Amino acid sequence: MAGGSRESGRSVTSRVLAILEAFEQSRTALSLTQIAEGSGLPLSTTHRLVAELTDWGFLSRGANGRYQLGIRLWELAQNAGRQLRDAARPFVQDLFSLTGETSQLAVREGHEVLYIERIYGTKRVPRASRVGGRLPMHATAVGKVILAYEEEWVRTAYLNRQLERSTAHTHIVPGRLAEELDQIREQGYATTLEEVRLGSCSIAVPVFHTGRIGAGLGLVLLTSQAGTMTRHLPALRGVSAQIERATAHIPLESLLGSHAARKT
Amino acid sequence: MAGGSRESGRSVTSRVLAILEAFEQSRTALSLTQIAEGSGLPLSTTHRLVAELTDWGFLSRGANGRYQLGIRLWELAQNAGRQLRDAARPFVQDLFSLTGETSQLAVREGHEVLYIERIYGTKRVPRASRVGGRLPMHATAVGKVILAYEEEWVRTAYLNRQLERSTAHTHIVPGRLAEELDQIREQGYATTLEEVRLGSCSIAVPVFHTGRIGAGLGLVLLTSQAGTMTRHLPALRGVSAQIERATAHIPLESLLGSHAARKT
DNA sequence: CTACCGCTTCCACTGAGTGGAAACCAAAAG
DNA sequence: CTTTTGGTTTCCACTCAGTGGAAGCGGTAG
Numbered sequence: 001m002a003g004g005s006r007e008s009g010r011s012v013t014s015r016v017l018a019i020l021e022a023f024e025q026s027r028t029a030l031s032l033t034q035i036a037e038g039s040g041l042p043l044s045t046t047h048r049l050v051a052e053l054t055d056w057g058f059l060s061r062g063a064n065g066r067y068q069l070g071i072r073l074w075e076l077a078q079n080a081g082r083q084l085r086d087a088a089r090p091f092v093q094d095l096f097s098l099t100g101e102t103s104q105l106a107v108r109e110g111h112e113v114l115y116i117e118r119i120y121g122t123k124r125v126p127r128a129s130r131v132g133g134r135l136p137m138h139a140t141a142v143g144k145v146i147l148a149y150e151e152e153w154v155r156t157a158y159l160n161r162q163l164e165r166s167t168a169h170t171h172i173v174p175g176r177l178a179e180e181l182d183q184i185r186e187q188g189y190a191t192t193l194e195e196v197r198l199g200s201c202s203i204a205v206p207v208f209h210t211g212r213i214g215a216g217l218g219l220v221l222l223t224s225q226a227g228t229m230t231r232h233l234p235a236l237r238g239v240s241a242q243i244e245r246a247t248a249h250i251p252l253e254s255l256l257g258s259h260a261a262r263k264t
Numbered sequence: 265m266a267g268g269s270r271e272s273g274r275s276v277t278s279r280v281l282a283i284l285e286a287f288e289q290s291r292t293a294l295s296l297t298q299i300a301e302g303s304g305l306p307l308s309t310t311h312r313l314v315a316e317l318t319d320w321g322f323l324s325r326g327a328n329g330r331y332q333l334g335i336r337l338w339e340l341a342q343n344a345g346r347q348l349r350d351a352a353r354p355f356v357q358d359l360f361s362l363t364g365e366t367s368q369l370a371v372r373e374g375h376e377v378l379y380i381e382r383i384y385g386t387k388r389v390p391r392a393s394r395v396g397g398r399l400p401m402h403a404t405a406v407g408k409v410i411l412a413y414e415e416e417w418v419r420t421a422y423l424n425r426q427l428e429r430s431t432a433h434t435h436i437v438p439g440r441l442a443e444e445l446d447q448i449r450e451q452g453y454a455t456t457l458e459e460v461r462l463g464s465c466s467i468a469v470p471v472f473h474t475g476r477i478g479a480g481l482g483l484v485l486l487t488s489q490a491g492t493m494t495r496h497l498p499a500l501r502g503v504s505a506q507i508e509r510a511t512a513h514i515p516l517e518s519l520l521g522s523h524a525a526r527k528t
Numbered sequence: 529c530t531a532c533c534g535c536t537t538c539c540a541c542t543g544a545g546t547g548g549a550a551a552c553c554a555a556a557a558g
Numbered sequence: 559c560t561t562t563t564g565g566t567t568t569c570c571a572c573t574c575a576g577t578g579g580a581a582g583c584g585g586t587a588g
Contacts, residue, residue, distance in 0.1 A: 010544080011316060011544075011545085012276040012277065012280075012544075012545080012575090012576070013276065013280050013313060013316045013317065014316065014320075016276075016277050016280055017317075017320050017322065020340060021340065023340070023343055024340055024343060027343070027346070027347075031534075031535090032534075032535065032536095033533090033534060033535085042577080042578050042579085043534090043535085043536095043578085044536085044537085044538095044577080044578050044579080044580095045576080045577065045578065047535075047536070047537090048576080048577090049277060051536095052275060052277045052278065053277065053281075056278070056281050058281065062515055063515060064515070065534095065535085068344065068345075069340070069341065069343050069344035069345075070344060071344055071345050071371075071373065071378065073340075073341045073344050074341045074342070074344035074345060074396065075373075075378060075396050075398075076284060076285065076287070076288055076333070076337075076341070077333065077337045077338045077340070077341030077342075077396075078338070078341075078394075078395060078396025078397075079287055079288060079291070079333050079396070080332065080333035080334060080335055080337050080338035081332075081333075081335055081338060082291065083291075086394070089384070090384055093383070093384065094386075097386075107335075109335065109339075114335065114339060119357070120353070120354055120357065122358075122361075130342075130350070131342060132338065132339050132341075132342025132343070133342075134339075251293075251326055251327065251328070274575085275575070275576085276544090276545070276575075276576080295565075295566090296565075296566065296567095297564085297565060297566085305547095306546080306547050306548080307547085307565090307566085307567095308546080308547050308548080308549095308567085308568085308569095309545080309546065309547065311566075311567070311568090312545080312546090315567095329565090329566085
């Protein structure tokens with residue numbers, strides 16, 4: 001058919017998934033009408049699909065009548081990339097024990113870093129990310145370290161975009177950022193200083209997998225600790241090596257990869 | 265393909281969800297044919313739906329051509345019950361710091377406990393559960409403590425089923441179990457001794473929410489520590505109280521509830 | 529009371545979904 | 559080399575599941 005836009009919400013599957021994704025934006029529970037708006041579907045269609053999703057436990061309905069993502073979905077999704085996360089978790093925990101600081105492990109997903117593991121220190125560091133959350137690469141230490149070791153074309157592709165500024169300290173000049181990445185590669189670690197949130201700084205080292213960069217392992221600290229950040233490098237490097245060893249046998253091409261731009 | 269009385273996949277939605285759930289059993293990546301078998305769908309249908317799910321990142325295809333649940337799904341699902349988990353996590357971590365033992369938080373999902381948070385101790389306790397995993401209620405301390413404080417009809421319904429035996433020490437006699445539950449209620453905590461895995465024991469206290477039992481908070485220890493388990497009770501109770509306070513305002517009817525028996 | 533808003537139900541129409549079959553591809557067997 | 563085997567991908571005519579406008583329902587505000 002000579003429709004206007006490309007196949008957007010044509011198939012039933014796409015409608016179902018659009019409904020699920022509608023919950024990604026708002027952190028609060030959604031009413032049926034809101035879901036319909038968020039997914040761009042007519043109300044009655046939304047109603048029917050939502051009902052079925054609820055039956056299966058993929059959505060759940062609160063007392064107020066609003067919907068949320070169901071625990072069933074969460075439970076099922078725990079199996080995604082489980083090998084990797086199970087293998088890495090104990091080591092991230094070790095890192096936390098060794099340093100006492102907020103410890104995190106992140107991978108690249110498209111143009112952002114996705115945090116797959118995180119242990120919060122007792123000190124109240126301004127929290128910018130969470131497990132399952134994303135942040136731009138150029139503002140975070142884990143992101144920078146991944147970018148620094150990433151293949152050439154990824155790096156250039158990234159730098160050719162408009163880089164958003166999170167705080168006044170975020171580095172967004174492509175030229176200077178490129179230099180910084182080179183330096184990171186030389187010294188083997190990346191740092192940030194209040195580039196994503198005021199009050200916190202971070203440091204990260206690469207985690208390799210099959211020769212390529214696989215993930216970033218890092219710490220978040222209070223800005224006041226910035227001067228002594230590097231004393232954690234031995235711990236970071238040691239744990240990174242352990243993670244590399246423990247995950248070497250796991251095929252994670254499937255985890256990363258694709259991130260093919262999908263139609264909104 | 266045997267018989268045709270399979271009343272399963274009527275709607276497209278159900279087919280899609282069946283495909284996703286096919287991944288719950290096997291921890292390894294699945295081939296297209298395996299998915300078709302696991303979900304009970306014809307191959308060509310499976311092929312089409314799987315392709316679309318892959319486009320959206322809900323499934324991902326490994327180098328070997330096999331499929332896995334996609335990280336996109338995991339990321340999205342992190343939003344399910346996030347309020348609750350985010351609120352509880354730091355306290356579970358506190359519990360771990362205080363005790364140094366494997367700490368866990370679980371809720372009831374149907375006739376099983378679902379672990380929503382868990383921090384592994386350094387000591388190598390036989391691991392029976394994981395975050396996102398389930399275990400029968402009568403074999404675990406968190407399960408027993410939840411059951412003990414659960415409404416009458418839930419308890420009786422549970423005891424009227426055939427209780428499976430995990431180890432030789434699992435209590436499966438309904439009468440004796442009922443007595444045990446009464447006692448748990450009296451003393452305010454539950455324990456197990458090698459009832460789910462040989463070599464480990466556990467202790468748990470209730471976490472209340474809006475008057476009703478909401479979750480179970482527990483520790484897993486080596487059997488050798490069984491004698492001194494109760495010394496952790498103050499920590500458990502203290503943390504439990506903190507969790508109760510921190511989650512009091514969160515509506516979690518939506519999280520629990522339903523677990524309506526669905527067609528297999 | 530009426531107006532409004534959001535949820536639920538209904539149902540005639542139709543094109544998206546279906547799945548058997550055949551083509552395809554790669555690797556193992558002859 | 560050819561044949562076989564096992565899984566994956568493509569094709570396409572049929573039809574039934576999905577659709578969505580509209581009407582009905584129920585609670586709340588004015």
